[in-house]
Amino acid sequence: MxxxxxxxxxxxxxxxxxxxxxxxxxxxxxxxxxxxxxxxxxxxxxxxxxxxxxxxxxxxxxxxxxxxxxxxxxxxxxxxxxxxxxxxxxxxxxxxxxxxxxxxxxxxxxxxxxxxxxxxxxxxxxxxxxxxxxALKKKGFGEQLRDKLYDDRLRIGLELGLALVIFGFLSLQNAAVIYAATAFMIFLYRFLQVVEEYALVEEVDVDELDGGEVLKEDDKIRGVSEEEISELDGTVEVMHGLRxxxxxxxxxxxxxxxxxxxxxxxxx
Missing domain, CATH: 1.20.120 (Four Helix Bundle (Hemerythrin (Met), subunit A))
Structure with missing residues (x-):
């Protein structure tokens, strides 16, 4: 070089x-x-x-x-x-x-x-x-994750079962390690979902907004400008993104x- x-x-x-x-x-x-x-x-x-x-x-x-x-x-x-x-x-x-x-x-x-x-x-x-x-900083995160896993229990069971059948059928080398990694990813996906939907959301007073924040409204996200802040009142849910x-x-x-x-x- x-x-x-x-x-x-x-x-x-x-x-x-x-x-x-x-x-x-x-x-x-x-x-x-x-x-x-x-x-x-x-x-x-x-x-x-x-x-x-x-x-x-x-x-x-x-x-x-x-x-x-x-x-x-x-x-x-x-x-x-x-x-x-x-x-x-x-x-x-x-x-x-x-x-x-x-x-x-x-x-x-x-x-x-x-x-x-x-x-x-x-x-x-x-x-x-x-x-x-x-997740560690967000109070009540554990309960939210538990509820998420419970709500998705049938789908998680199907995903784990399907992975077991596929890896068993293919007879892959180190199948146990691959299956463990797959199971980890299945649960990690739910963990990250709860992080995005709960741990990255903070309820703040409208008076604290400066413009440029990302708001969560009815499961949708949108940016808010300084001009739009005057049209809001009370509190809003602000999304904090990954740096x-x-x-x-x-x-x-x-x-x-x-x-x-x-x-x-x-x-x-």
Whole structure:
């Protein structure tokens, strides 16, 4: 990895790390777009300069291709309501700013795949920790989870039974471990549902709203502007989202350090 590409990775990490601080420390999780945009423009510029120095289009092509693919996924997730626009930009920054470690087609592909799977793994652990902390802080969460499991008892039983039949029929190696992981995911899904529906919801007085909050109304969520606050009275339910930005610099560090979750999944 040459100096320019190395600096592009550093720039990408630095901007995403600073954005993460804003995301975590801001009361509403507001992240200025300038940080991710700087990583995107800087990444493109540095890879263009690398292409000029080497006399090859490959560095710039890899940056554009990875950035475009990551951006497509990031904005698709945004349109589906899975995360915010700042998170979509963060994923774009990873693609444009850090598309490869080794300047080769295989190096580019392996690095991009490793980056994506590391991101998913970090996001899973981060979400689980974040959700657990929110659950512990929310009074009455245990009762809500118990009621959820009781209400879904028939469906949970069917899911566990179906998984048992499938893994038994396939006679997979380490079937017991795979089944245990599947059962864990079945219960984790209900846990995260209760976190989203109960632990991330807070009832606040309208006078405490500043605009930009996300309100939960009749099982629907919507943002509220400063102008709309004057039309509200009493108390409202405010949704607190997951501060997701720290996942991006963490995934970049793991990937650049040579760690890959995909390798452990394939090789065991």
């Amino acid at each position: 040459t100096v320019l590409v190395h600096f592009s990775h550093i720039l990408t990490f630095a901007t995403l790390f600073i954005a993460s601080i804003f995301d975590v420390r801001s009361e509403l999780g507001d992240v200025p777009d300038e940080f991710a945009v700087t990583a995107i423009i800087g990444g493109l510029g540095l890879h263009a300069a690398e292409s000029f120095i080497l006399g090859s289009w490959n560095p710039l092509i890899y940056s554009v291709v990875a950035g475009t693919i990551f951006s497509f996924y990031g904005w698709f997730a945004y349109w589906k309501g899975m995360w915010g626009g700042a998170d979509a930009l963060g994923l774009s920054a990873l693609g444009f700013g850090a598309p490869y470690l080794v300047l080769s087609a295989s190096g580019f592909i392996s690095h991009s795949f490793n980056m994506f799977f590391n991101l998913v793994a970090v996001a899973f652990v981060y979400t689980l920790v974040f959700a657990s902390i929110r 997701f930005m720290p996942v991006f610099p963490a995934a970049l560090v793991l990937t650049d350090a040579g760690f890959t979750v995909l390798q452990y999944i394939i090789l065991g």
